[in-house]
Amino acid sequence: xxxxxxxxxxxxxxxxxxxxxxxxxxxxxxxxxxxxxxxxxxxxxxxxxxxxxxxxxxxxxxxxxxxxxxxxxxxxxxxxxxxxxxxxxxxxxxxxxxxxxxxxxxxxxxxxxxxxxxxxxxxxxxxxxxxxxxxxxxxxxxxxxxxxxxxxxxxxxxxxxxxxxxxxxxxxxxxxxxxxxxxxxxxxxxxxxxxxxxxxxxxxxxxxxxxxxxxxxxxxxxxxxxxxxxxxxxxxxxxxxxxxxxxxxxxxxxxxxxxxxxxxxxxxxxxxxxxxxxxxxxxxxxxxxxxxxxxxxxxxxxxxxxxxxxxxxxxxxxxxxxxxxxxxxxxxxxxxxxxxxxxxxxxxxxxxxxxxxxxxxxxxxxxxxxxxxxxxxxxxxxxxxxxxxxxxxxxxxxx
Numbered sequence: 001x002x003x004x005x006x007x008x009x010x011x012x013x014x015x016x017x018x019x020x021x022x023x024x025x026x027x028x029x030x031x032x033x034x035x036x037x038x039x040x041x042x043x044x045x046x047x048x049x050x051x052x053x054x055x056x057x058x059x060x061x062x063x064x065x066x067x068x069x070x071x072x073x074x075x076x077x078x079x080x081x082x083x084x085x086x087x088x089x090x091x092x093x094x095x096x097x098x099x100x101x102x103x104x105x106x107x108x109x110x111x112x113x114x115x116x117x118x119x120x121x122x123x124x125x126x127x128x129x130x131x132x133x134x135x136x137x138x139x140x141x142x143x144x145x146x147x148x149x150x151x152x153x154x155x156x157x158x159x160x161x162x163x164x165x166x167x168x169x170x171x172x173x174x175x176x177x178x179x180x181x182x183x184x185x186x187x188x189x190x191x192x193x194x195x196x197x198x199x200x201x202x203x204x205x206x207x208x209x210x211x212x213x214x215x216x217x218x219x220x221x222x223x224x225x226x227x228x229x230x231x232x233x234x235x236x237x238x239x240x241x242x243x244x245x246x247x248x249x250x251x252x253x254x255x256x257x258x259x260x261x262x263x264x265x266x267x268x269x270x271x272x273x274x275x276x277x278x279x280x281x282x283x284x285x286x287x288x289x290x291x292x293x294x295x296x297x298x299x300x301x302x303x304x305x306x307x308x309x310x311x312x313x314x315x316x317x318x319x320x321x322x323x324x325x326x327x328x329x330x331x332x333x334x335x336x337x338x339x340x341x342x343x344x345x346x347x348x349x350x351x352x353x354x355x356x357x358x359x360x361x362x363x364x365x366x367x368x369x370x371x372x373x374x375x376x377x378x379x380x381x382x383x384x385x386x387x388x389x390x391x392x393x394x395x396x397x398x399x
Contacts, residue, residue, distance in 0.1 A: 091325070091326055091327065091328065091331075092326075092327050093331050094331060094333055097327060097332045098129075098334065101125065101126050101130065102129050102131065104133075104137060104138050106137065106139045106315055107141075107323050107324070108140075108141045108312075108322060108323070109140065109142050109324075109325050110304065110325070110326045110327075111145075111326070111327055111329075112326055112328045112329075113144070113328065114146055114147045114188065115146075115147070115329060116146035116149045116151065116173060116175055117175070117341045117344050117345055118333070118341060119144035119145075119146055120151075120175065120178065120340075121337045121340035121341045121344065122142075123144070123252075124340050126140055126142060127194075127245070127250065128248075130196055130250055132198060132248065132249040136197070136198035136200070139197050139315055140194075141194070141195055142193065142196075142254075143191060143192065143194075143304050143307075144191075144192050145188050146187075146188075146190070147186075147187070148171055148173065148186070148187050149185075150162055150167055150185050150270070151175045151176075151177050151184050151186060152174075152176055152183040153176075153177060153180045153243060154177060154178060154179060154180055155285045155354070155355055156182070156183065156284050156286075156287070156354065157280070157284040157354050157355060158351065158354060159359075159388070159398050160271065160280050160282070160284065160286075160357070161182075161183045161270060162174060162269065162270060162271060163268060163399065166268050166269055167269060170269070172185075175344060175350075176344070176349055176354070178245070178340075179243045179244065179252075179254065180243055180245070181242070181243025181244070181285065182241070182243070182285060182286070183270050183287045185269055185270065186256070187262055188300075189258065189260040189262060189300065190257065190259065190261045191303055192256055193211075193254065193255055194253070194254035195207040195252060195253045195254070196250065196252045197250070197251055197252070197253075198250055198251065199249050199250055199251050202246065202253075204230055204242070204244055204253065205226060205230045206253075208232055208242060208255065211232060211240070211307060211310075212232060213310070214309070215295075215303075222234060223235050231290070232255075232257075235293070237290075237292060237293040238291065239258045240255050240256055240257045240258070241255060241290075242255040243255070258293065258294045258295060259295050259296070259297050259302075259303055260294055260296065260297075263293070263294065266292075270289075272289070273289060275397060277361065278359060278361060278398070279360040280357060280358075281357065281358040281360075282355055283355055283357075284354065284355040284357065308324060351387065351388070351389040352372050352373030354372075356369075356371045356372070358370070359398075361397075361398070366378070368380075368383070370388045373387055374387055375387070375388055
């Protein structure tokens with residue numbers, strides 16, 4: 001028997017309709033060019049449970065008529081509410097995800113995982129396997145939220161951008177993504193969105209212009225604008241940054257939207273433009289430091305729902321609407337996604353795949369040249385051949 005019925009609870013019609021109109025809540029301007037892509041894009045390449053616990057010694061009883069375990073009751077309630085929230089939205093398995101992604105057609109996909117490695121691998125999987133043809137009709141829109149992490153661009157130098165020791169002490173993961181752009185901080189108060197289109201249709205400001213339009217129509221009191229870099233600002237402060245990837249006839253624009261992030265906790269994670277005693281010489285993409293703020297919507301899902309409705313209206317289907325799916329890491333995963341996750345987690349990708357660089361340490365007392373994460377020339381002869389990751393342990397200012 002349903003828990004609602006067994007406890008004498010009834011859902012009135014207004015509540016049913018309200019639940020049916022909602023979707024499950026989820027538990028977070030440069031771009032990258034593959035070799036051989038059009039030169040005209042390269043000029044833009046340098047553009048960022050303690051509420052329900054039992055008392056000590058108390059055991060849950062399964063006997064009829066005895067008190068039920070409140071933890072189990074809460075789980076059952078949440079499960080039934082989740083089923084109501086997801087009316088009209090389909091969960092996909094690994095096989096269904098593969099068929100969906102590799103078939104032509106538009107859709108929206110929301111990840112319920114908060115694992116940044118899974119979400120970035122999922123995004124890459126959808127992008128790589130989206131079909132491309134002359135009459136492109138497979139625009140896709142993805143949403144995901146990540147647990148605490150700092151994500152840098154593919155073409156950045158981690159020691160120049162991030163205080164690695166502070167990340168460790170505060171429980172933030174460090175990730176190098178597969179696209180270009182600058183360093184950003186994610187937490188569960190930040191929503192990540194990704195719009196996939198064809199290279200032919202690609203315009204780096206197209207989707208952010210739509211987001212500003214959709215949000216302004218719904219919240220006219222918000223002073224939302226695009227700045228010269230294409231970032232979304234609120235009252236002049238940045239609420240969303242973007243990065244792009246163009247490859248094999250397709251492109252994606254992915255960005256962040258700060259809703260209710262813990263901005264105070266972000267301080268001290270990303271390095272400033274200059275640190276005394278360190279001088280860098282490299283061709284890596286530098287992050288653009290900006291003052292940021294939250295949009296302060298009621299929930300992250302409110303932003304997602306607004307964008308989904310706008311996306312469905314902008315790309316109407318005949319006698320139908322663009323379908324919305326959600327996926328869970330426990331079932332919507334395959335070898336392809338797992339292999340990308342393994343790559344993203346590897347030290348080889350994180351520390352040895354960045355651009356070459358030279359750094360002067362301690363006001364020029366030490367000069368180090370690094371290629372693919374390995375020291376190739378140094379004023380300290382014994383360090384040649386050492387990974388810069390290991391070398392940095394002896395110089396706290398690098399971490």
